[in-house]
Amino acid sequence: MQDKLREHIEKIILLTDDEYLFVKEHFITKKFKKHQFLIQEGDDVKYSYFIISGLLKLVYTDDSEKQHIVSFAMEDWWESDYYAFFTQTKATMSLECLEDTEVLCFTLEQYKKLCDGSPKMLRFFLEKANFGFLASQRRILSSMTSNPKERYEQLLKQYPSLFQRVPKSLIASYLGVSRETLSRLSS
Amino acid sequence: MQDKLREHIEKIILLTDDEYLFVKEHFITKKFKKHQFLIQEGDDVKYSYFIISGLLKLVYTDDSEKQHIVSFAMEDWWESDYYAFFTQTKATMSLECLEDTEVLCFTLEQYKKLCDGSPKMLRFFLEKANFGFLASQRRILSSMTSNPKERYEQLLKQYPSLFQRVPKSLIASYLGVSRETLSRLSS
DNA sequence: AACAAGTCTTGACATTAATCACAAATAAAA
DNA sequence: TTTTATTTGTGATTAATGTCAAGACTTGTT
Numbered sequence: 458m459q460d461k462l463r464e465h466i467e468k469i470i471l472l473t474d475d476e477y478l479f480v481k482e483h484f485i486t487k488k489f490k491k492h493q494f495l496i497q498e499g500d501d502v503k504y505s506y507f508i509i510s511g512l513l514k515l516v517y518t519d520d521s522e523k524q525h526i527v528s529f530a531m532e533d534w535w536e537s538d539y540y541a542f543f544t545q546t547k548a549t550m551s552l553e554c555l556e557d558t559e560v561l562c563f564t565l566e567q568y569k570k571l572c573d574g575s576p577k578m579l580r581f582f583l584e585k586a587n588f589g590f591l592a593s594q595r596r597i598l599s600s601m602t603s604n605p606k607e608r609y610e611q612l613l614k615q616y617p618s619l620f621q622r623v624p625k626s627l628i629a630s631y632l633g634v635s636r637e638t639l640s641r642l643s644s
Numbered sequence: 645m646q647d648k649l650r651e652h653i654e655k656i657i658l659l660t661d662d663e664y665l666f667v668k669e670h671f672i673t674k675k676f677k678k679h680q681f682l683i684q685e686g687d688d689v690k691y692s693y694f695i696i697s698g699l700l701k702l703v704y705t706d707d708s709e710k711q712h713i714v715s716f717a718m719e720d721w722w723e724s725d726y727y728a729f730f731t732q733t734k735a736t737m738s739l740e741c742l743e744d745t746e747v748l749c750f751t752l753e754q755y756k757k758l759c760d761g762s763p764k765m766l767r768f769f770l771e772k773a774n775f776g777f778l779a780s781q782r783r784i785l786s787s788m789t790s791n792p793k794e795r796y797e798q799l800l801k802q803y804p805s806l807f808q809r810v811p812k813s814l815i816a817s818y819l820g821v822s823r824e825t826l827s828r829l830s831s
Numbered sequence: 832a833a834c835a836a837g838t839c840t841t842g843a844c845a846t847t848a849a850t851c852a853c854a855a856a857t858a859a860a861a
Numbered sequence: 862t863t864t865t866a867t868t869t870g871t872g873a874t875t876a877a878t879g880t881c882a883a884g885a886c887t888t889g890t891t
Binding site: 791792821822824825828 | 877878879880881
């Protein structure tokens with residue numbers, strides 16, 4: 458395996474070999490099969506996950522058992538129920554494999570040690586957090602300013618591979634429309 | 645003036661007097677009157693603002709000139725067009741006073757110096773960025789799972805003071821519904 | 832007090848999308 | 862291949878929300 462994690466970090470900040478070794482030992486590897494859950498609602502959220510390969514959905518289930526896709530997570534993404542992870546509370550969302558998936562992950566304790574031991578990683582996480590915030594803000598704005606068809610096209614443009622990998626009903630759930638409405642957009 | 649900035653930072657991380665002095669000198673103070681713009685669409689975004697007192701709206705104007713409120717910013721909040729600020733591109737949003745407002749602000753350059761010179765401030769900004777991301781994610785989820793009436797009530801519960809301070813038409817714009825629909829919710 | 836500007840409510844109607852129902856198409860499993 | 866499950870598409874209906882229009886109410890100003 459080429460080192461996906463190192464490549465990923467070094468898009469933002471360069472590390473010496475020693476620094477990277479220090480980083481690397483805070484992670485452990487895990488593998489999951491399609492349909493397995495990394496997080497289930499009500500669980501403790503032990504880990505934050507960096508996805509080496511595969512595809513996941515982060516899902517919130519509302520009072521009437523309807524599922525809403527908060528995000529898809531693919532190669533090179535970080536994912537978890539971050540509220541629960543950071544506050545060490547029970548998960549309100551689930552994280553489930555849509556494909557066989559390999560991840561690197563760390564606990565909150567390891568995350569803190571990483572931040573304390575490496576100012577560069579602190580910078581890295583700050584950059585990631587800022588980017589995540591901006592992406593969420595853009596999504597809010599897109600839901601306010603665009604109709605379902607436009608949102609569909611934006612998503613298609615941004616992540617074309619998604620559309621070969623997940624059923625349209627999940628895309629609909631991510632976009633916040635019914636699958637029937639999504640189906641009618643094409644025509 | 646009691647020191648709002650110090651109080652604000654020390655909710656997250658304690659500073660020595662010297663450390664705080666270092667932090668403080670990276671900021672400058674500005675005052676604005678109601679209806680004044682801190683940022684206008686198309687401008688360079690020179691500053692990130694910490695609000696000492698007052699109230700602002702962050703607004704995106706779409707192609708058909710319709711305004712969408714991305715957020716309200718009140719005392720103790722940070723606000724800017726952060727995408728434009730971090731990438732040093734032109735503003736796509738505007739930031740306008742709804743009340744007379746006093747802010748502390750810094751440039752991107754000062755922000756970087758602050759991060760480089762103070763690991764504690766780096767931690768502080770990381771915590772803020774994480775919190776901002778989580779808040780945005782909650783808002784996305786709320787727009788997917790709740791109807792306008794529920795979203796209105798959530799907002800009312802979270803920021804009761806807003807409702808004495810801004811017209812309902814702006815609340816409607818923030819919630820993503822027309823002012824007429826919002827008006828009909830009460831009944 | 833009188834006016835102006837801004838704000839809020841309500842009705843009528845149009846539009847959009849959700850829901851329900853079912854059939855067709857596709858993919859997965861036996 | 863045959864069977865079974867999953868996914869997708871489409872019509873009919875219903876519900877929610879937007880839009881347009883008018884008027885009432887507030888607030889601030891002169």
